[in-house]
Amino acid sequence: MSALLEVRGLRLEFNTAGRSIEVLRGVDLTLERGGSLALVGESGSGKSVTAQSLLRLLDEPPARITAGSIHIAGRCVSEGPACVANAVRGSVAGMVFQDPQSALHPCTRIGAALAAVVRQHRHCTWREAEQRSLELLMEVGLDAPQRRVEQWPHQLSGGLRQRVAIAMALAGDPQLLIADEPTTALDATVQARVLGLLSRLRAQRGLALLLITHDLGVVAAAADEMAVMYAGRIVEQGPVREVLAQPLHPYSQALRQALPRTDALPRCAPVSLRGLPPLPEHLPTGCAFHPRCSHALPACALEVPALVARNAQHSVACPLEGQGA
Amino acid sequence: MEHLPAVLLFVLTPVVLLVCARRSCSARRGSLLRRAAWLPLTVLCVHALSFALVHAVPGGPFDDDRPLAAETRAALEARFGLDRPAFEQWLHAVSGMARAEFGPSLAHRDHSVTEVLVAGAPASLLLGALALAWTLALGIPFGLWAALRRGRSADLTISACIALLLALPTFVLTGLLLIPLVFWWKLLPAAGLDQPSAVLLPSLCLGLPFAAQVARLVRSGVAEALQGEWRRTLVAAGLPERAVAFAALRLSLVSVVAFLGNAAAGVLTGSLVVEQIFAIPGLGAHFVESALNRDFTLALGMVVLYTALAYVLNWAADLMLPVVDPRVELS
Numbered sequence: 324m325s326a327l328l329e330v331r332g333l334r335l336e337f338n339t340a341g342r343s344i345e346v347l348r349g350v351d352l353t354l355e356r357g358g359s360l361a362l363v364g365e366s367g368s369g370k371s372v373t374a375q376s377l378l379r380l381l382d383e384p385p386a387r388i389t390a391g392s393i394h395i396a397g398r399c400v401s402e403g404p405a406c407v408a409n410a411v412r413g414s415v416a417g418m419v420f421q422d423p424q425s426a427l428h429p430c431t432r433i434g435a436a437l438a439a440v441v442r443q444h445r446h447c448t449w450r451e452a453e454q455r456s457l458e459l460l461m462e463v464g465l466d467a468p469q470r471r472v473e474q475w476p477h478q479l480s481g482g483l484r485q486r487v488a489i490a491m492a493l494a495g496d497p498q499l500l501i502a503d504e505p506t507t508a509l510d511a512t513v514q515a516r517v518l519g520l521l522s523r524l525r526a527q528r529g530l531a532l533l534l535i536t537h538d539l540g541v542v543a544a545a546a547d548e549m550a551v552m553y554a555g556r557i558v559e560q561g562p563v564r565e566v567l568a569q570p571l572h573p574y575s576q577a578l579r580q581a582l583p584r585t586d587a588l589p590r591c592a593p594v595s596l597r598g599l600p601p602l603p604e605h606l607p608t609g610c611a612f613h614p615r616c617s618h619a620l621p622a623c624a625l626e627v628p629a630l631v632a633r634n635a636q637h638s639v640a641c642p643l644e645g646q647g648a
Numbered sequence: 649m650e651h652l653p654a655v656l657l658f659v660l661t662p663v664v665l666l667v668c669a670r671r672s673c674s675a676r677r678g679s680l681l682r683r684a685a686w687l688p689l690t691v692l693c694v695h696a697l698s699f700a701l702v703h704a705v706p707g708g709p710f711d712d713d714r715p716l717a718a719e720t721r722a723a724l725e726a727r728f729g730l731d732r733p734a735f736e737q738w739l740h741a742v743s744g745m746a747r748a749e750f751g752p753s754l755a756h757r758d759h760s761v762t763e764v765l766v767a768g769a770p771a772s773l774l775l776g777a778l779a780l781a782w783t784l785a786l787g788i789p790f791g792l793w794a795a796l797r798r799g800r801s802a803d804l805t806i807s808a809c810i811a812l813l814l815a816l817p818t819f820v821l822t823g824l825l826l827i828p829l830v831f832w833w834k835l836l837p838a839a840g841l842d843q844p845s846a847v848l849l850p851s852l853c854l855g856l857p858f859a860a861q862v863a864r865l866v867r868s869g870v871a872e873a874l875q876g877e878w879r880r881t882l883v884a885a886g887l888p889e890r891a892v893a894f895a896a897l898r899l900s901l902v903s904v905v906a907f908l909g910n911a912a913a914g915v916l917t918g919s920l921v922v923e924q925i926f927a928i929p930g931l932g933a934h935f936v937e938s939a940l941n942r943d944f945t946l947a948l949g950m951v952v953l954y955t956a957l958a959y960v961l962n963w964a965a966d967l968m969l970p971v972v973d974p975r976v977e978l979s
Contacts, residue, residue: 375880426878428895428898430975439891440885443885494885
């Protein structure tokens, strides 16, 4: 049986004003049923674009998949027009977005919004769909769902809205939930509760989770596997514990060192990474990270390193494989 | 001062209602009452201003090509109360207005102004209501179509039609529709209101420019709404494009409803040309006639009727806003 989510060599470019800018340069991802994978990286590394391209949510044009393939539950969604993804949207893969303030239609009651999605995925009456909406709201931990279904989005707090958005993503009983920075716009306590909800849903539903974030704390709390993205490529992939404890790619090491530590004595201050991520239209040659890398060799500017497996689970796209550190 | 009660009624009703509104706990009911309170005051102000303007214009209702004998003229003026001071005439008019009486028409001397208005109102209201129906029935679908096909040929065609309809004067537009539909293909009757189908063409001519406005509002509203992030949520949840388009239309309706209040007033005053062309016995004709004839009473009756209608229709549109968009709070 094939993996739930399989992305192979995905390349994607944006065509604007006669120029084409490649933002994904060969992304490989694999997520098994019930697994959880965190995709981390700086802003502009292409993690959000990757997530949206999985359900073909980017406007095409300007976006265009130039190479590679995406298979979700065995269905190819990368070939043909964007509507081929309709076969998996909601029913196989649901998606939650960053900003709960604007993620819900402002003029639809919570209950009606949920019931519409329920009815899209199962043949039932409005009454049954409303009943199902109540169950979904209960499942995502909303108190007094009877009252909530009558409310408008602007009457709910950010955390509650994100829960409703999660309920909408789950209304078609998908096997995969893609969460694009689901907690970034929430404050810290609400963030912890939403992460707790995601873990509970994974356990109860056997849901697979693809979590996009730039917060390594969130990664440690919610995912088993992680993939580090830099300039449209995955530079390191492996189990969260291993990657966080022993990062092999200089970029992952820099991310790790940029975290404030409370366990180390004497306390070492976080070390910030010099420079800025490259713009997709001005990528350096060779390894895109080499101008910021403290271990860079002359060869790094010439050749793009491939993602090489170091052991069964852990792979890295750097010829040094952590030896430089 | 036998007119004092009427004047007091007009001035005090708003004040009393405003006080009630302030006391009422519900903001929504409060605003309803407040708007109701402003209606008589608004009508009174418009009436006073129009009265002053009408009487400031030189000439009078009994100026004719052949001058009347002095005593006949004096008798007529005495009969219609025109010999009294202007302020007293105004007080008399206001007290009549409180009883929905505007006195006898000075040009149609056998009829009261109320009779003239009641005779013309059904045709004009029917025409106006149908024109508004055309406005929505054509404006919303075409606006939506253009928005969903933005930048493609359907959008360009519709946008060109919108610009054309907004630019063409009503009489030209009417001619363009009238000649093929009535004279070449003989599909519709040319004039009058004798057959039910006769009202179709005049109401279409009246409604088309407003339909163009609505189409323009819907086109830009839907295009803007589709930029919202909720769209991704719906698409990712598996809802079809049709559902997304309707959700976007829903958001654009706010501006349409806000526009409808003005459109209703525009349809009422704009019916003049269409009623003339199609020989429809409505109110439109009285608008110009009463001013030219110095028919003070009829002119003021028209002013009051139209002010009240425009006010109530705008108010109704405002009341509809929270229904269309729950985020709008009445205040």
